[in-house]
Amino acid sequence: MIYGYYISMAGAQTQSYRTDVIANNVANIDTAGFRRQFAIVQARQDHQTTFGDPPPLDPGNPRNMGGGVFLHRTASDTSTEGAYEVSNRATDLALEGDGFFVIRKGDERFLTRNGTFELDSQGFLVTQDGSGQVLATNGEPIRLDPQRDFYVDWRGQVAQDGNPIATIARQTPEDPDDLKPLGKTLFSFEGDLVPTNARVEQRLLEGSNVETVHEMTGLIEAARAYQLNINMIQLQNDQLATLIQQVPNQQ
Template sequence: MVYGLYISAEGAQAQSRRMEVIANNLANVDTPGFKNEFAILEARDSEAINQYLDSPGSGSINNIGGGVMIRDTQTNFKPGPITPTGNRDDIAIRGEGYFQVQHGDQVMLTRGGNFLFTPDGRLTTQEGYSVLSSDGDPVQVDPEAKAVHSGAFYNERGEVVIGGEVIPLAIAKPESNADLVKFGKNLFRSLGPVEQLPEEQRSAAPGMLERSAANPITEMMAMIETTRAYESNINMIKSQDEALGNLLGRVLRQS
């Protein structure tokens, strides 16, 4: 009976953690370049096995299920939809690669191209992080040339084209997306080396943005499913608690 309480509590905790992941996805459905996450549920061994007091497959009373647990959260690196914005500061990457931005003393990667030019001509993210060029320097243009520039700020090779200057944006690719660690809303830190995409592989969409990969309808359906699973576990806890209370009451009356 008490073991059932623990299993239900473990299930409620797992669904609560899953709810946090889904809520974060929903909070970022409008964040450009955001990559949604999903929780991986896994069957949990009994407490005796986790404490190394028994082994899986022993056939003993300890060889029973221990409910479910969150093993890990994974990021979905599938590109989000690319849509036009009419904003000349915006740019999206077609295909593989990430923009590189300077965050303190670290170089971060992002698919969010909702950049802006500061009054002194520096290209930054919405949070003020410098966008880097392919040579690793912050992108800087002549503010006077920008003020009189007509047409797009970028070309389809991912280069800034203002005032006669051509500055290739840093578009890099990690050896594997598994090397990327999420940092904030739409930034990633690579645990391994990254390389600049060769010129023939660079493809960009000026005046467009890669939207969030989180689908609000899918996330809402997952939230409803998770809420029901959480409530089921809570109801099981209540039922077992009432049954245990009734049993104890009968024992005390008989004594």
């Protein structure tokens, strides 16, 4: 029965975390470049298998019950593009197709689909909060004359007065599982990056890829699963209380 407590509590905790992930998706539905996140839940092995005993031969035996579930990790849907919206700002950029903008913060590089960029006082193309510089294909930050207009073509080539300045890097990890969400729209990564042929669009922004109906459906499912686990905890608690009350009568 105590084992049942553990399974139900683990299930409730997993569904509670899943609810938090979905709520975060809904909160960022209007965040440019945000990628929907989802919790990956994995079945936990039963006690016997975990401790090296042979697999159960009789799946109907209560001793061979599964070990419930646990949160494996949180991943992001990077394969689905968000809706695009026209902008009147020259520093707003969007990618169409596979790939990310490459951002440098200090000595570290990050990836993002959020093309809400700015020009800082020194002419560097930076993230909206100014904390990261947008990198070119040569690995250097892109620097422009802030007093002059600039143009970005579909290949990511940046030009001022007809003179090429740099080409915006569009890259992606070799393995999509190497991406780790960081904050709202940044991703850290492991391993190597490979260039992509994502099309660059100026004066266009990509929105989030969150679908309200899908998220609300998932939220209802998670809430029901959470409540079911709580009900099971209460049921086991009542049964345990009844058993304890019967112990004196057995003496």
